[in-house]
Amino acid sequence: MTDAAITVEGARKRYGDKHALDGLDLTVARGTVHGVLGPNGAGKTTLVRVLSTLLRPDAGRVEVAGHDVVTRAYDVRRRIGLLGQHAALDEELGGRQNLEMFGRLHHLGARRARARADELLARFGLADTGRKPVSAYSGGMRRRLDLAASLITEPEVLFLDEPTTGLDPRGRAEVWSSVRTLVGGGTTVLLTTQYLEEADQLADRISVVDAGRVVADGTADELKAATGGDRVDVVLRDAGQLGAALALLPLTGARVDADRRLLSAPVTDRMAALSGVVRALEEAGLEAEDVALRRPTLDEVFLHLTDRAEEAV
Amino acid sequence: MSDSAHATSYALTDSWTMTRRELARWARQPVAVAVNLAFPVMMLLMFGYLVGGGRGVSGDYLDYLIPGMLALTMAFGLEGTMVAVTRDLERGVVDRFRSLPMTNGAILVGRSAADMLQSVLGLAVLLAVGYALGWRAHGSAGAFLGAVGLLLLFRFAMLWVGIHLALVAGKPEMVQAVQILVWPVGFLSNAFAAPEAMPGWLGTLVQWNPMSQTATAVRDLFGSPGGESGHVGAAVVWPLVILAVFFPLAVRRFARLSR
Ligand SMILES: Nc1ncnc2c1ncn2[C@@H]1O[C@H](COP(=O)(O)OP(=O)(O)OP(=O)(O)O)[C@@H](O)[C@H]1O
Numbered sequence: 228m229t230d231a232a233i234t235v236e237g238a239r240k241r242y243g244d245k246h247a248l249d250g251l252d253l254t255v256a257r258g259t260v261h262g263v264l265g266p267n268g269a270g271k272t273t274l275v276r277v278l279s280t281l282l283r284p285d286a287g288r289v290e291v292a293g294h295d296v297v298t299r300a301y302d303v304r305r306r307i308g309l310l311g312q313h314a315a316l317d318e319e320l321g322g323r324q325n326l327e328m329f330g331r332l333h334h335l336g337a338r339r340a341r342a343r344a345d346e347l348l349a350r351f352g353l354a355d356t357g358r359k360p361v362s363a364y365s366g367g368m369r370r371r372l373d374l375a376a377s378l379i380t381e382p383e384v385l386f387l388d389e390p391t392t393g394l395d396p397r398g399r400a401e402v403w404s405s406v407r408t409l410v411g412g413g414t415t416v417l418l419t420t421q422y423l424e425e426a427d428q429l430a431d432r433i434s435v436v437d438a439g440r441v442v443a444d445g446t447a448d449e450l451k452a453a454t455g456g457d458r459v460d461v462v463l464r465d466a467g468q469l470g471a472a473l474a475l476l477p478l479t480g481a482r483v484d485a486d487r488r489l490l491s492a493p494v495t496d497r498m499a500a501l502s503g504v505v506r507a508l509e510e511a512g513l514e515a516e517d518v519a520l521r522r523p524t525l526d527e528v529f530l531h532l533t534d535r536a537e538e539a540v
Numbered sequence: 541m542s543d544s545a546h547a548t549s550y551a552l553t554d555s556w557t558m559t560r561r562e563l564a565r566w567a568r569q570p571v572a573v574a575v576n577l578a579f580p581v582m583m584l585l586m587f588g589y590l591v592g593g594g595r596g597v598s599g600d601y602l603d604y605l606i607p608g609m610l611a612l613t614m615a616f617g618l619e620g621t622m623v624a625v626t627r628d629l630e631r632g633v634v635d636r637f638r639s640l641p642m643t644n645g646a647i648l649v650g651r652s653a654a655d656m657l658q659s660v661l662g663l664a665v666l667l668a669v670g671y672a673l674g675w676r677a678h679g680s681a682g683a684f685l686g687a688v689g690l691l692l693l694f695r696f697a698m699l700w701v702g703i704h705l706a707l708v709a710g711k712p713e714m715v716q717a718v719q720i721l722v723w724p725v726g727f728l729s730n731a732f733a734a735p736e737a738m739p740g741w742l743g744t745l746v747q748w749n750p751m752s753q754t755a756t757a758v759r760d761l762f763g764s765p766g767g768e769s770g771h772v773g774a775a776v777v778w779p780l781v782i783l784a785v786f787f788p789l790a791v792r793r794f795a796r797l798s799r
């Protein structure tokens with residue numbers, strides 16, 4: 228038995244002449260949270276559907292929890308939980324009825340299915356609304372119920388396809404805290420997202436996916452480091468002084484954002500750059516509101532990587 | 541336990557769970573259920589009393605109409621099946637079921653069981669209303685049960701057509717198209733009027749409609765006007781032929797959801 232909860236080697240899936248998965252490789256270690264980050268149409272949902280046995284790959288080897296998703300689909304299904312991109316619930320039934328039904332389909336038996344439903348409702352703060360039909364739930368409640376439904380048997384591996392898309396900040400925070408609690412229990416989580424912040428917040432490692440392949444892979448810090456390292460940001464009091472600052476400050480490759488009165492440039496020696504900037508500002512009599520060293524945001528990493536992948540095509 | 545042995549040992553439990561799911565939905569939507577049951581009754585009253593006697597029908601029109609309405613209700617069941625399957629596909633519920641360690645076939649078995657149960661209810665309501673209006677079956681109890689059996693067999697065939705259509709074209713637009721198309725197909729039958737009174741080619745078409753075969757056989761077994769002996773065979777064979785085509789097609793389509 229290996230340490231990998233998920234192994235994907237050269238997975239391919241084609242729709243007509245569209246390669247939804249184009250030789251995708253991925254390894255996820257047990258007990259970790261892996262973020263799959265990609266723009267619309269990158270192949271995230273296709274990947275999750277292959278991993279959760281809903282879709283057969285055209286080619287490649289895909290193993291989840293030690294079992295092949297094609298030849299041992301049943302063994303995989305016993306060990307996974309799936310939260311699809313869109314809620315998959317019986318709208319007309321109550322929250323408790325939904326969970327009870329999924330429990331029965333996991334062969335818990337009537338009594339344990341009922342007990343488990345109550346337990347999950349309580350855990351996700353839905354105990355009071357368990358009787359209401361799902362159609363009366365708010366978006367956040369629905370997503371939490373959906374998440375509860377994917378946790379009926381404490382899965383070894385949990386797939387979350389864009390778990391917070393369409394939720395308000397509060398709903399998002401609720402889902403995030405649920406995911407964190409789960410991971411504490413040893414579950415391996417693969418989560419897809421378009422939100423860099425989400426990957427940054429939740430994932431131990433991140434794969435950036437574009438056009439059906441992984442274009443970059445690593446921890447959030449590694450990815451940031453790979454895209455140009457640190458930057459210095461200078462925010463001026465007066466946008467009119469941006470031109471002067473650009474000419475006078477000891478920086479190369481600086482980018483100017485007039486709306487935010489911001490001048491941003493990559494740096495190599497952090498401390499030297501910082502003191503150089505501060506000195507130059509004083510000497511030139513430019514008034515700065517803020518001077519800060521920072522790592523690139525994942526947004527910058529993401530744009531950088533997916534742009535590059537597009538250019539390569 | 542091996543993969544498949546483990547899965548099949550739960551086939552019955554899973555099918556029952558899926559059937560119960562549908563019953564629970566009914567309990568949650570009593571109005572929808574009532575409307576569904578009332579609709580054929582309304583049609584019966586409309587055609588029986590408002591529109592009045594059908595062309596070319598000799599004898600009591602209610603006697604003629606009730607078997608026709610029974611067959612029509614079974615045929616229109618296709619639409620209900622298609623709506624339900626499409627809804628589950630669209631909502632991703634089918635995907636969730638397919639990701640569970642359950643017998644996947646139970647999804648279709650549960651659908652069939654629930655729809656058949658609803659059809660039995662529908663028949664019972666129509667027959668009860670007919671009885672209240674003074675309609676009587678003139679044949680033996682055995683013939684009566686035979687007629688109900690033929691109707692349910694026809695419904696079962698329509699059920700698998702509905703499942704197949706939903707799997708092939710599972711889009712709400714297609715459901716709408718089918719909801720409209722069942723009307724001309726339903727009316728191109730002998731449910732309301734005798735084919736003998738229709739222009740030649742139309743009459744032939746109507747007589748060939750499998751629904752007409754079932755209606756004629758039911759009339760025969762009820763001893764109603766428009767019944768002809770010798771149609772029971774056709775009323776058995778037609779649905780079986782439809783099943784022989786659509787059952788395997790639907791099952792194959794279902795298995796191919798993973799493609
Ligand atoms: N059933 C299908 N038939 C045809 N094309 C499909 C199908 N499913 C996905 N595709 C195509 O495959 C590509 C990958 O789709 P996928 O849904 O996996 O992307 P995604 O990363 O999940 O996107 P999103 O962020 O929008 O959810 C897209 O170009 C999509 O149009």
Ligand SMILES: [Mg+2]
Pocket residue numbers: 271272273312388
């Ligand atoms: Mg998607």
